[in-house]
Amino acid sequence: MLDTTDAALVHELQRDGRVSYQRLSELLGISREAARARVQRLLQRGEVRIVGIVPPSVAGIETVAHVSLDVAGPVRAVAAMAAGRRAASFVSCTAGPQSVITEVRVADEGALEREFAALRAVPGVRGLEVFRCAELVRDAYSPVVAGVRAGPPPELDTTDRRLLGMLQLDGRASFTALAERIGLSQPATRARVLRLLEVGAVHVTGLVESRALGVREAAGVGLGVRGPARAVAEAAAALPGVNYVASGYGRFDVVCGLDAPDRPALFTGLEAVRALPGVTRSETWVHLDIVKESYTYDLPIDQAIGSPGTPLRE
Structure with missing residues (x-):
């Protein structure tokens, strides 16, 4: 069982898996270092995984x-x-x-x-x-x-789909690490990730054991x-x-x-x-x-989402 502070951390990670350690510090009234240490411990024990959840319609699941x-x-x-x-x-x-x-x-x-x-x-x-x-x-x-049929998904290009595939595996991956993988600058990568979050193409959350x-x-x-x-x-x-x-x-x-x-x-x-x-x-x-229990989808990166393509294997 989680203690009171860990339970509060988990609640915030479920709301926003990319919440900063500084923000967690402010919300929970603990030091930034303590927030970081607790999150890392939860991750290492496998009690929490931070992943990007892609809505079915965005992944071509109808x-x-x-x-x-x-x-x-x-x-x-x-x-x-x-x-x-x-x-x-x-x-x-x-x-x-x-x-x-x-x-x-x-x-x-x-x-x-x-x-x-x-x-x-x-x-x-x-x-x-x-x-x-x-x-x-x-x-x-x-x-x-x-809704599964709640309307057309946002328009995404190949780079967006690659980012979604990476976030499914590691929702807290740094903008720098993501930029290195897709070959864009850190500011450009950050802007893309924030847009994906804003339009609802992905929700980064903590999956709790x-x-x-x-x-x-x-x-x-x-x-x-x-x-x-x-x-x-x-x-x-x-x-x-x-x-x-x-x-x-x-x-x-x-x-x-x-x-x-x-x-x-x-x-x-x-x-x-x-x-x-x-x-x-x-x-x-x-x-x-x-x-x-898995809600990770293969995201084609060479063709439009939902059509046959090469699954992301990164």
């Missing part, structure tokens, strides 16, 4: 699906194979109606069908049940509401609703402990993810979701082993 796998026999091998798919952003072994849950994020319908075919071909998989996401109301690591925050339990819940799904999804996103909400169609109308420090708190959170006006049915699964 199609998102939540897939439940019906598995015969042991599930770990199935989960491992699902996690090996690049398109899988989340894979978990669960206690619930289905044994493995995965979220798939791809560019288009054709790519989605190819992922479904690959998952059906995994030994032990008897079938799939699918929830198609129409809108991400609350994404796992985004502090703002983000769940147990460092006291999170011991995690679950998902699928909802059937009466009337507009968006209203229920927005209400769910405002509840404590809810870290993910998507509205859509198929197996459910809304899917939520919840974190909690213990089983009673998790139950309380689930009860709050089930009690939302408009909810007519619910199905819950508890995450026993989260095998993969």
